[in-house]
Amino acid sequence: GNSVTQMEGPVTLSEEAFLTINCTYTATGYPSLFWYVQYPGEGLQLLLKATKADDKGSNKGFEATYRKETTSFHLEKGSVQVSDSAVYFCALSGYGSNDYKLSFGAGTTVTVRA
Amino acid sequence: DGGITQSPKYLFRKEGQNVTLSCEQNLNHDAMYWYRQDPGQGLRLIYYSQIVNDFQKGDIAEGYSVSREKKESFPLTVTSAQKNPTAFYLCASTKRAGEVNTQYFGPGTRLTVL
Numbered sequence: 001g002n003s004v005t006q007m008e009g010p011v012t013l014s015e016e017a018f019l020t021i022n023c024t025y026t027a028t029g030y031p032s033l034f035w036y037v038q039y040p041g042e043g044l045q046l047l048l049k050a051t052k053a054d055d056k057g058s059n060k061g062f063e064a065t066y067r068k069e070t071t072s073f074h075l076e077k078g079s080v081q082v083s084d085s086a087v088y089f090c091a092l093s094g095y096g097s098n099d100y101k102l103s104f105g106a107g108t109t110v111t112v113r114a
Numbered sequence: 115d116g117g118i119t120q121s122p123k124y125l126f127r128k129e130g131q132n133v134t135l136s137c138e139q140n141l142n143h144d145a146m147y148w149y150r151q152d153p154g155q156g157l158r159l160i161y162y163s164q165i166v167n168d169f170q171k172g173d174i175a176e177g178y179s180v181s182r183e184k185k186e187s188f189p190l191t192v193t194s195a196q197k198n199p200t201a202f203y204l205c206a207s208t209k210r211a212g213e214v215n216t217q218y219f220g221p222g223t224r225l226t227v228l
Contacts, residue, residue, distance in 0.1 A: 004156075034216070043120075043204055043219035044157075089156060093215075101147075101172070102217055104156035 002027045006090045006105035013080055013112050021075040021108045023064075023090035031092040033057075033066055033073040034102070038087045047075075047088070080112045116141045118220035120205050125225045127192070127199070135190045135223045137205035144210050146188035147217065150174060151202040160203075163188055192225065200227045 007022040025031065032051045036044040048057030053068035062077045073090060090105040118139045127133045137146065145164050149157040159172030163182040177196025182188050188207075192199045203223045208215035 036219075041222075043118075043221045044206075045219070046216050049216065101159060101162065102157075106154065106156045 002031065002092055002094050002103040004090050004092055004103055004105040006088075007108050008106070010109040010111060013110070015081060015112055015114050016079045017112075019075070019077045019080045019084070019110065021088055021090070021110070023073045023075065023105060025071050025073065025090075025092050027071075027092055027094060029094065031094050033064070034091040034093070035062070035064055035073070035075050036089045036091060036104075038089065038107070040086075044089065080110075082112050082114050085110060085112045118205060118207055118218060120203075120220040120223050122223060123221065125223055127225060127227050129227060130194045132191055132193050133225065135192070135203055135205075135225070137188045137190065137220060138186055139188075139205075139207045139218075139220075140186060141207060141209070141218065142185070143207035143218070144185070145208045145215075146182070147206040147208075148172075148178075148180065148188070148190045149204045149206065151204060151222075157204060160190065199225055201225060 003026045005024050034049045035047040037047045038044045048059040050057040050066035056065045064073050064075045087107045087109050089107045091102045121136045147162040148160040158174050160178050161180045163169035179191045205220040206217040208217050
């Protein structure tokens with residue numbers, strides 16, 4: 001079945017530091033890949049997505065590239081802010097049949113200090 | 115503004131009681147989902163519904179029940195059979211079932227069993 005493995009946290013950074021959160025996946029076919037962000041006490045918000053190999057998703061300074069050869073979708077941001085403190089979830093949605101449900105990683109808690 | 119609403123935001127239940135969590139969407143989405151989130155874990159799928167009057171079990175359906183009598187509404191009942199119901203519950207929806215779509219999430223309901 002489909003599964004997602006992401007870097008364990010927590011991750012603590014200083015403002016303006018570089019952030020990388022690793023995400024690898026196992027899936028059959030051609031899944032779509034997502035990064036969601038959850039701020040304290042809230043639901044999840046879509047951060048970015050990529051639907052095919054070599055696609056790059058980007059939003060709010062975050063980027064992730066769909067690498068089929070390494071089955072990865074690592075999240076990066078060049079200069080984090082305190083407001084980026086949140087839990088980040090990598091997820092995939094299968095392709096074909098009824099396998100369109102989202103499978104989530106365990107989440108990575110990121111804290112950015114001023 | 116379109117979106118997903120969940121109520122209540124906080125819910126307390128005594129052991130042995132059934133409780134119902136509300137989820138409403140005005141996005142005209144076909145598919146709706148219920149997830150459970152526990153600390154330090156990813157989201158786990160409880161139930162999902164692709165169309166009105168139809169729903170399927172997810173990965174952890176035991177102790178839960180749902181209904182989908184209207185397109186806009188997908189309430190979740192946590193029954194007394196659920197052994198460990200204290201968790202954060204998230205409702206989501208997508209435009210169409212059977213396709214790869216972005217899932218949009220509500221703000222969540224935090225259920226605590228006293």
